Amino acid sequence: MGRPATAAVGGERIRVRGLVQGVGFRPTVWRLAREEGLTGEVGNDGAGLWIRIWGPEAVRARFRERLRAEAPPLARIEALEVESLGSGPAPARFSIASSGGGTARTGVASDAPVCPACLAELLDPGDRRYRYPFLNCTHCGPRYTITTAIPYDRPNTTLAGFPLCGDCSREYADPGDRRFHAQPIACPACGPALVLRDSEGRPEAGDPVSGALAHIRAGRIVAMKGVGGYHLACDARDPGAVPRLRARKERGGKPLAVMAANPASLERWARIGPAERDLLGDPARPIALLAKRGRAEAELPGIAPGLAEVGAMLPYAPIHYLLFHEAAGRPAGTGWLGEPQGLLLVMTSANPGGEPLVTEPDEAHRRLAGIADAFLDHDRPIAVACDDSVARLRSDGRRLLLRRGRGHAPRAVPLPRKGAPVLATGAWLKNTVCLTRGDEAHLSQHIGDLANPAAVRAMEGAAAHLEALLETAPGAVACDLHPDFPSTHLAHRLAEVRGLPVVPVQHHHAHIAAVAAEHRLGGPVLGLALDGVGLGDDRAAWGGEMLVVDGARYERLGHLTPLPLPGGDRAAREPWRMAAAALHLLGRGAEIETRFGHREGAGLLARMLEREAACPWTTSAGRWFDAAAGLLGVREVCGYEAQAAMELEGLARAQPEPVEEPGGFRVAGPELDPTPLLEALLEEPDPARGAARFHAGLAAGLAEWARWAAAARGLTRVVLGGGCWANTLLAGKVRRRLEASGLTVFEAEAVPPGDGGLSLGQAWVAVRSLEED
């Protein structure tokens, strides 16, 4: 009952849409209302959050402003809709209504790093959560990776098996507490715990954090269970441990990510300016690709061999902070985090054999046997495996997401408009799946290459999980044109079982559509799609395409000059084959044996090229990069995907600008022919200068080609899509040239430009094609 209602004042109903549930929104509203002296009520329902407030109009307006400005860190407001309630008797106080019925249509939040308040508790010897690795609050901690079902409530998280102690219950129930309705709330008395185990899986005595650090300091490899899965960790500065990790993981030359306590600890090896600092500190805590300093190659030799950049990230889970804290000698408070710290960890995903991430202890002990010397396990189950995200800065200072994982998944990408729900299954490499609901596209976390059964099962699981979390069943299934991708098979299987239409989408159409969707572009755009290969509608291997894309339709205006692909996909792994193909094209096939005589089969390869045997043609841009790398002697055989192109870019970056452009290119109507460029490189003795000249020449050619196409079609918007645009050096050069010509350029930002973003493009094309039917 309480006091009688006060005198009549104005009231309004505010509807808040967006990511507003499970992120501490109600207590924030409660606090702001009380601070402003407003009365009323706040609650959750199927459409999001609703607020009823009563008070003077000016105060209510200030309240709305503060709501936007002071929204909790994990919330994302998409709309505030206000509806007057007229004037009437106001309630006496402000209260929180318990969750109403209806379906939560607001999505699940991404995982967030430890917030400053929790970090302070973690390192405060007087706090009851001092050094407790699973502390969190409504502003931080795991979300997507612990959610098993909706609505987002503790029983639907992997903490369901941990009943709250009295203290945690009180915090959970107190609207004034930072942990009010924090679903993963935990403390040492009632929550999950760490266990350190030896290589045989037997528990080791003592403090798990100090034990794990001792292993790392002794040069051993520790498998650490984190937020989205296990990492393999070792001392990045240990000259024995890093090669040992490489050898055991059979990783070849593929770069390893490192983790440092703070940006200052990285400055010795990487160039860090304000933009880099911001990127490292982003709530997604991505692996940021940072330009190496000169001494990195010598001091961290095995981390990112041959590349111009090193991938680094900051701590995000409490356990990471605890390791650095231990290494610093357990100082009290957080002050030490402002100083450079000596510990640098290799933190590489534990996904042996290219299979999905290891997530649980039993599996870790089995799959990482022979790789890890010890296991730092815990008993908070991981519901969704999620790799670290990888991001890079573009030359214009904006960010480019190269791998969309923890911290980004399952954040929705807003679409230009509403449409039918569509599931898209992606392609083959770096796969993701995408489910649309209304005007949102929900892209799964990075799943990996669909080369093994475990990855294919993970893809199926990711699709099913998205359907469950979004409570959305697709009305159509989109996939690639390639008949042999497991993603294509999945699409057909689902479509058959459920009686749905399949919408096959040409690969490069999807690449351009992904970027267009991200930028909410309607109407026709010019699409410059550059990647490895994707099947064309003529079943040829496309990959350097000039398209006009307009929703469900596209037209191939032109393409790069085709190159023979001697040995098919084999040539994508062996740039020397592409160099040989280029020599053949230049009429210099006789040089194949003189240049590559040291490679087994060089003579045979030359004959294959002459007879066009096992040499499908491709317009792939990636293969032109391979040819250049092969001819310049940069790389003959790749140890990992796109290695040659990445090394070529790295070499080119180190060259002073401006770069002299080599012999040029030909824009012969719809075809861009870079062969003169390669011919010029044949006489270039310095690989680094050659790499720079290749980039400069190709960018000039691409820009002229795009200008031709834009003029031919009267278009001014150019969309860059496809994996080659991960090359920010090339992208920057092309962008500057096109902008100087008055064209507007759109690049991928929050969705990877390569095949990791393909499912978004497929989904958007399918949505558009369903509209037209």
Add this chain to the structure above:
Amino acid sequence: LAHGGGGRAMTRLIEELFAAAFDNRWLAAGDDAAAFPAPAGRMVMATDSHVVTPLFFPGGDIGSLAVHGTVNDVAMGGGRPLYLAAGFVLEEGFPLADLRRIVGSMAAASREAEVPVVAGDTKVVERGKADGVYISTTGVGVVPEGVAVGGARARPGDRVLVSGTLGDHGVAILSAREDLGFGTELQSDSAPLHGLVATMLEAAPGVRCLRDPTRGGLAAALHELARHSGVGMRIREADLPVREEVRGACEILGLDPLNVANEGKLVAVCPPDAAPALLAAMGGHPLGRAAAEIGKVTADERGFVEMETAFGGTRLVDWLYGEQLPRIC
């Protein structure tokens, strides 16, 4: 050869050529149909059309291939092949000498296999309407008492065996067609397998599935068996028999030996306890000397065929829709 409706000279020429080459009483009788006694038991029948470029290749030609292909299909049904019938489609202008050579090799293959060609037909079509010569063969055979092989009979836990090295035929054909100069080591494995099958069924009557991994290679054969039986397969790369020269050629050509055709090899699935005897019996037969146990059948409703790679990983074995299309993006 001249094309044409039943030019008398032409017809006689071909009839004589065939009768002389195959030389058996059914053809000598000159009837349109061959009559023979039907043995007791279940009969099997198979038919296959043979189209190959080039027509002559190291280790065989389209003639021997047409006999082996159908004999093997009958044998994979668990049958002992008894009789063959052959239909020829010849392109006008096809050299008579080549036809003689093909028919001769076909007759030799049929004698070696002890399966006579008892009926035949020839059509000559206009130039450009066919590519030299096509041969269709149909075979009948009898399945011995107690034998029950079939593609739907594989069960989880069963073992998977192959009778010999993989990819020899496809690589030899490609090498001959493109004249890549791999040398003479590469030979088609084209051979009749019913003798080997008889030996196998004697040693292990419980054999569940037999399949000749022809077009699409071992990968296609395993996928077909997995699909028909509603199971998965898991094979080990390290145990796959592949000749060094075939492996080398596949490397450079970018082919996976698993997807390359064979014409004288078979895949067998048997219960685990029968595997040792079966493998021993295969190894003792001239056409099974390089036989190997390569993996097992798994319970997997999706029918995944997977392979433990030489590096300790696992990868999916592709069942290609058609030719191998580039896919690395």
